[in-house]
Amino acid sequence: MWPIRWVLKPLVFLACLIPALHIGLGALNAAGVLHIGAVSLGADPVKVMLHTCGRWTLNFLMIALCMTPLKDLTHWVVWLRFRRMFGLFAFFYVLLHFSVYLLLDQSGKLGDLWQDIVKRPYITIGMLGLLLLIPLAVTSTAKAQRRLGRRWTRLHRLIYVISILGVWHFWWGVKKDIREPLLYVCGLTLLLGYRLWKHRQSLARVSVARFARTDGA
Amino acid sequence: MRKRSADPAKIVPSDITPYQQYLSRRALIAGGLGFAAAQSIGGFAGVAFGQPAAALTYVRNGALSVADAPNSYTDITTYNNYYEFGTDKSDPSENAQKFRTRPWNVTIGGEAEVTGTFSLEDILQPHPLEERIYRLRCVEAWSMVVPWVGFPLGDLLKRFKPTSKAKFVEFKTLYDPKQMPGQRAAVLEWPYVEGLRIDEAMHPLTLMAVGLYGKVLPNQNGAPLRLIVPWKYGFKGIKAIVSIKFTEHAPRTTWAGSAANEYGFFANVNPAVDHPRWSQASERHIGANAFGRRQPTLPFNGYAAQVANLYNGMDLRKFF
Numbered sequence: 001m002w003p004i005r006w007v008l009k010p011l012v013f014l015a016c017l018i019p020a021l022h023i024g025l026g027a028l029n030a031a032g033v034l035h036i037g038a039v040s041l042g043a044d045p046v047k048v049m050l051h052t053c054g055r056w057t058l059n060f061l062m063i064a065l066c067m068t069p070l071k072d073l074t075h076w077v078v079w080l081r082f083r084r085m086f087g088l089f090a091f092f093y094v095l096l097h098f099s100v101y102l103l104l105d106q107s108g109k110l111g112d113l114w115q116d117i118v119k120r121p122y123i124t125i126g127m128l129g130l131l132l133l134i135p136l137a138v139t140s141t142a143k144a145q146r147r148l149g150r151r152w153t154r155l156h157r158l159i160y161v162i163s164i165l166g167v168w169h170f171w172w173g174v175k176k177d178i179r180e181p182l183l184y185v186c187g188l189t190l191l192l193g194y195r196l197w198k199h200r201q202s203l204a205r206v207s208v209a210r211f212a213r214t215d216g217a
Numbered sequence: 218m219r220k221r222s223a224d225p226a227k228i229v230p231s232d233i234t235p236y237q238q239y240l241s242r243r244a245l246i247a248g249g250l251g252f253a254a255a256q257s258i259g260g261f262a263g264v265a266f267g268q269p270a271a272a273l274t275y276v277r278n279g280a281l282s283v284a285d286a287p288n289s290y291t292d293i294t295t296y297n298n299y300y301e302f303g304t305d306k307s308d309p310s311e312n313a314q315k316f317r318t319r320p321w322n323v324t325i326g327g328e329a330e331v332t333g334t335f336s337l338e339d340i341l342q343p344h345p346l347e348e349r350i351y352r353l354r355c356v357e358a359w360s361m362v363v364p365w366v367g368f369p370l371g372d373l374l375k376r377f378k379p380t381s382k383a384k385f386v387e388f389k390t391l392y393d394p395k396q397m398p399g400q401r402a403a404v405l406e407w408p409y410v411e412g413l414r415i416d417e418a419m420h421p422l423t424l425m426a427v428g429l430y431g432k433v434l435p436n437q438n439g440a441p442l443r444l445i446v447p448w449k450y451g452f453k454g455i456k457a458i459v460s461i462k463f464t465e466h467a468p469r470t471t472w473a474g475s476a477a478n479e480y481g482f483f484a485n486v487n488p489a490v491d492h493p494r495w496s497q498a499s500e501r502h503i504g505a506n507a508f509g510r511r512q513p514t515l516p517f518n519g520y521a522a523q524v525a526n527l528y529n530g531m532d533l534r535k536f537f
Binding site: 027030031042043044045046047104105106107112115116119120122172173175176177179 | 288291292295296300304306307357359402404405475476491494495496501503504507508510511
């Protein structure tokens with residue numbers, strides 16, 4: 001399957017970098033290094049950088065969560081080969097989101113950051129989501145997967161909790177217009193609901209099988 | 218003639234234009250009433266975005282202006298909170314271009330001797346215009362400096378002879394979902410309502426703005442008529458006003474009504490009282506230095522010397 005590894009994967013990888021490229025060029029524009037109107041981030045570039053990175057964190061979490069349902073639907077296993085990349089891009093964008101917040105929005109003041117984490121619930125849960133993503137990113141290698149075995153699967157179920165925290169953070173952060181966070185809530189409900197439904201189905205199958213066995217005995 | 222105090226906190230009442238000088242300016246500006254005439258024939262009714270807006274005749278009020286450098290025209294006209302035209306900062310400049318500001322009527326009602334519906338030309342006609350460079354502090358913890366053109370709200374209100382029962386003033390924005398796409402979604406209760414206590418409304422700093430950078434106010438900034446109260450958070454500055462009503466009791470204002478724990482009726486800029494979800498102690502200044510440090514927020518947005526006495530004896534933590 002060399003075309004997947006050497007063609008499709010690199011193309012998807014590059015596509016995932018487009019938002020970061022936009023933010024990077026926009027930042028250079030805002031700093032006066034570049035003068036390209038097309039990548040302008042407007043009057044408040046810091047806010048645009050912050051929100052774009054936050055949105056793409058959620059987008060990549062959602063995309064990563066789509067891979068299993070797509071596999072089930074299409075019976076193509078190839079989807080699962082992209083799951084790690086999307087998960088790691090979620091981590092990449094949340095790190096950018098956090099860096100913009102700390103260095104540009106809060107002028108790098110760690111004391112103010114700590115105050116925000118302690119006093120503001122939406123920042124507390126956002127921060128918790130970021131911290132929980134770290135062990136997943138660290139154990140994303142094939143080697144770690146082999147070494148941890150079944151514990152790896154259990155550990156990586158944290159992605160469900162992290163996605164909920166992320167969407168919740170967005171919901172609580174908006175001033176008034178909740179239409180956009182509501183879209184993420186709907187998407188996440190579908191994606192997590194699907195897993196719950198599948199889990200119940202498999203439980204039902206197991207109990208039917210057991211019943212059948214006892215009946216036969 | 219241009220005199221600007223380095224620090225607005227140091228402006229003393231004697232710095233404010235004396236009445237005689239004010240009158241002589243009025244005579245001087247009599248020619249400026251051509252402004253009103255130009256309006257009545259719809260001279261700038263159809264100013265399109267990107268085209269130069271019609272120039273206004275005005276006098277600079279240096280005494281009531283801050284010395285800070287104003288933000289660029291582009292910043293001020295593309296970064297707007299005006300939910301009637303959308304909730305993104307760039308929505309108003311994109312969606313308000315076809316907004317019709319002529320003909321325009323303002324209804325005056327409530328506890329006053331003179332009430333009724335007046336054309337915009339009648340509302341504006343007696344008032345000479347002045348430019349004032351004010352700080353603008355948004356409740357979202359960002360700030361700008363804006364050269365408004367307008368006239369004191371108090372001068373307008375006095376014409377309607379408010380009675381002793383007039384303790385508050387209520388303002389309403391136009392409700393027209395056909396022209397204001399944001400009003401088709403229930404993001405806020407429409408129409409937008411704001412209000413001031415009568416002494417706040419009569420304060421010489423409180424401005425009815427009709428212009429920006431010496432030109433007619435762009436639609437996305439609240440044309441044709443908007444309120445500016447520089448010591449309060451920006452959301453108090455109601456735009457596209459169609460109704461002014463004198464009331465005995467405090468009006469139910471839009472943001473305070475939609476989230477009473479987050480937005481108060483007074484909404485005075487106060488670094489000591491945080492928004493429940495973010496700090497108000499500092500602000501990010503929009504402008505040339507996009508990646509500059511946050512600057513500390515000043516009590517009453519730097520206008521404490523002129524307005525703090527309006528709130529003597531009040532617990533500003535309770536009445537935020």
